[in-house]
Amino acid sequence: MPNKESKFFFEAVIIFHEKRLPEAAVPVGYAALIHAYELSVPLPRVLSAICTRHSVFEKDGWRILTPRHKPNLTLEGQLVFALKYEGVDLVVLKRLFDVVQPQEIAAMISSKPTSSYMRRIWFLYEWLLDKPLDLPDAKTGSYVEVLDEKQQYAGKGKNSTRHRVKNNLPGTRNFCPLVFRTPKIDAYIAQDLAGRAQKAVGNISADILARTAAFLLLKDSKSSYAIEGESPPQNRIQRWGRAIGEAGKQPLDLPELLRLQKIVIGNDNRFIEMGLRQGGGFVGEHDRESRLPLPEHISARHEDLPSLVQGLIDFDTQYAGKVDAVLAASVLAFGFVYIHPFGDGNGRIHRYLIHHVLSERGFNPPGVVFPVSAPILERLDEYRRVLESYSKRLLPLIDWEPAEKMNVRVLNDTGDYYRYFDATPHVEFLYSCVEQTIEVDLPQEIRFLQRYDQFKAKIEALIEMPASTVDLLFNFLKQNEGVLSKRAREKEFAALKESEVEYIEATYSEIFSS
Known part of the structure; x- marks a missing residue:
């Protein structure tokens, strides 16, 4: 060499x-x-x-x-x-x-057997390659952490007596993305957003909280489909919303992921490959003339999917509970979407996994689902930039050729790229979305329902009116900046007296003007 x-x-x-x-x-x-x-x-x-x-x-x-x-x-x-x-x-x-001769690494470590850096290198070599070097176990040297927690967020740690290091890597050989410590993430963690969410709903009536939760659940389901550019029937939106509402209640394993894909796709899957891909995958378009793939992101090889998906599952069951909840949700969810294990449904399951971790960890108040898809939809350009922060660096390294059905076939070994990416931008982005949900979306919906109930009570005290009619009246006022339109006054609400219309408009203005 x-x-x-x-x-x-x-x-x-x-x-x-x-x-x-x-x-x-x-x-x-x-x-x-x-x-x-x-x-x-x-x-x-x-x-x-x-x-x-x-x-x-x-x-x-x-x-x-x-x-x-x-x-x-x-x-x-x-x-x-x-x-x-x-x-x-x-x-x-x-x-x-992979390319350095093991003897060279062994000689380097032997020359400084008590060096903390050499013992960390030694551990990382054997951990990554799953292959021991021809070295005796370390006998001296204080235990040192593999990850410097001043630089990167780490797991709890377990001693490796052979190397005299503490393995605090937050994952397994199959899947272990890392996150660098940044002032922004440290500030988010210090805010205790979970505690602030609990406080926000602490004095809310059970009825208001239940209706808030139902609205936010539906909002998240709609937003998740909208991110994918889809407008499915209402029953599919509601079915996916129910699935999100159950997030965190079932352990994550392959059957659970397959169940979620079935819910996302629905019963008509005649043209969709269900289960783990048996071929290539990519995100992008096709050339309009040649129909050749124009990938923006190329998924993991199907040969690597079993170990990668098992790595995701092991991360969730063994490590996600030992690191910050939003950090764990980011690593799991964005790792899943980069791997893209299914032929379809990856994006929605990717966002479901955020709910899975946050709910499992008790991060959100009981019964309330944070509509993280809604702020993602509002920040779609930023979301894409975060996804591309890794995809763009990855794409030039993947050798591929067009395959049957205008798919891609990956020609080189790419598994490591999906196991060990830097998830720092993803954590910062998701934390900003969670913060918006807690600081804006959740209290905003609670305030709206409280005000709507005030409006409804005053209207019903004025005149007998079914709840559905009050709701229609409210929507007419909302659409026309608090004024009942001429059309509404002549048709749906022709029975109202002029004095009643004036009272209704004044009531709406008093309650909702702020």
Whole structure:
């Protein structure tokens, strides 16, 4: 094997893998490893480089450090720098360990057996490759965490006596996306949004709360279909709403996912492949003339689906309860949608999984479903940007060809890309949606129902009127800015006296003007 260390950067560059640096600098850490070993991996969202300045700054996806941070231009030097300053990137490490000779890694670890960085590298090598190095168990050295919790959110941790490390990775070898600690996520966690939601409904009557919950449930179901650009019959919307209402009550396993797909698709599935895909999958369009695929995202290979789906299930049953609820919901839901295990129904099940985790963790008040699909629908462009934050980096790495039925056939090994992605943007986005639900949607719906009940009571005190007629009257007033239209006064409400119309309009204005 050629000496790869000779390929590390010695001089400053301004372009790295088509990505421009803010100024000429020497790429280091993961950037240097990707370049030197020609690793086919998605570039990390933030790369590191060394320049001649003596102050650290970040710009355009680069963290520019000072000469005193410069690592040794060796495999060991770059790996230690990466763990120290850039955290753990499992997909880069997995592909690196695939190409480096095990003897080289073993020799590196043997030279510094008590080093915390060497023991972390040793553990990660054996964990990722499921293959032991020819090394005796560690005998000395304080236990050190695999993930630095100052950099990334971690699980509870379990000691690995062989390496004398605490394995706090929040997942299994089959599925373990990671999330970097950011001021935004820390601030969201500190807000205790779950507690604020409980407080918001604490003094609400059971009747108002039940009607609020029913409305929010229907709103979420409608929004979830609208995100997919679909307008299904009302019975399908209600059926999916009932499924969302039961989220978190059943353990997540493959039969449960198949049941959800059946609910989403309905009984007419003559043209839809049910169950795990037996071929390729992609999100995108077809060329109008050639009908060839134009993918925006390519799904995991069908050969990898059993292990990937099992990884999702294991994450939910073993790890989701040990990390922040919104973080766990983001990892599970966005991991599912990137994998895209089904031929159809993935988007709605992806959003269902958010409800599943939040409900299972008791994050939302009992009986209330946060309509997270509604803020997603309102922020559709932002939602797509979050999805593309990984898909766009992933797409150029996938070798594919057109397959039968104008599908795609993936030609290279892509499983690692779906197991180990960086879910940081996804957590920030979902937290913003949950915050909107708690701070705006939930109290807004409660206030509306309280005011509507006031309006209804005053109208019924004035004149005997069925509830459905009061509702029709309210909708006419709402559509016409509190004024009963000439058409309504001459047709549906011709029986009303002028004084009654004036009272009704004044009542509506008094209650709803604010």
